[in-house]
Structure formats: C-alpha cells, structure tokens
Amino acid sequence: MTPSAAPPRPERRLAHAALALSCALFTASTVAADLSTAVVGSWRKVSHIATMSGATFDSHAALLKQRPCADKIRYNVNADGTYRLDASASDCEDRYKSTQQKLYAQTKWRVVGDTFTVSATDFAVGQSYKVSVSGNRMTWVGTEDQGTVVFQR
Secondary structure, eight states, X not given: OOOOOOXXXXXXXXXXXXXXXXXXXXXXXXXXXXXXXXXXXXXXXEEEEEEETTEEEEHHHHHHHHOGGGGGOEEEEOTXXXXXXXXXXXXXXXXXXXXXXXXXXXXEEEEETTEEEEESSTTSSOEEEEEEEETTEEEEEESSSOOEEEEEO
C-alpha cells in the first residue's frame, strides 16, 4: 500500500495562485502589446458589414458603387497614436478627399486588451471594437452594434 501524498499547504496553494495570476496578467499585457504593434500600419477597408432594421448589408460595397475611387483610400494607424484617413492616392475629387481627411484630422487610437478604440475627443467619447489581426487582415467587431469592419494591408 502506497502512502497518499499530503495535501498542499495553504502557503503553497497561495504561491501557486499568485504565480498563475502573474502569468495570466503577463499574457494579457503581452497580447495587448502585440495587438498595439500589429494594428500599426496602412490599411485599406475591404468591407463594413452592418445591420439596420433587421437587414444586413455591406456599407463599404455600397459606397464603392457610388464612389469607386474610395477603394484607394488608406486608413493609417500610426505608432504615435494618431489614426488618419489618407485619400491622396485615390482619384476622388479634391473636395471629397479634403472632407474625408478633415473628418480624421484629430482622431487617435488605443488598444486596451483586445479592444481598439478610436476617438477625436481624447477618448471623452469614441467607438470601440474587438480587434484581431491575422496576416494582412485586421478585423474590428463593434462593441455597440457598429458592425464588423475588415481591413487589408
């Protein structure tokens, strides 16, 4: 008959719990740091799936039907925390380019956990999305029914 192992002492259980919590926090901060780096770059919007009055549609595809030039607009997530729309390479009319770029002239971004937030008001108000990056695609899933936006590098 083999003797059974003694149960862990309370101090040891506490130490194991503290170690597990430290690992979880480190992993969460590493994921956030990785996302903060992964989102930086120049992106082209490829879709924005939204639902209104029970109907699901791609609002970006609808925009491209009216303004095919918008396919060349870039969304720049800069390492300095700024988020800008760059329409300079599009062949859209100057008035449209200027208006769109002004809309993003003060916009900033941040990542907390897996939540990407954009704001033009120093985060007094903003829009938040669950963000993921896989290869050359970035996906935002709205946290308040803004739909799902997909970008490509």
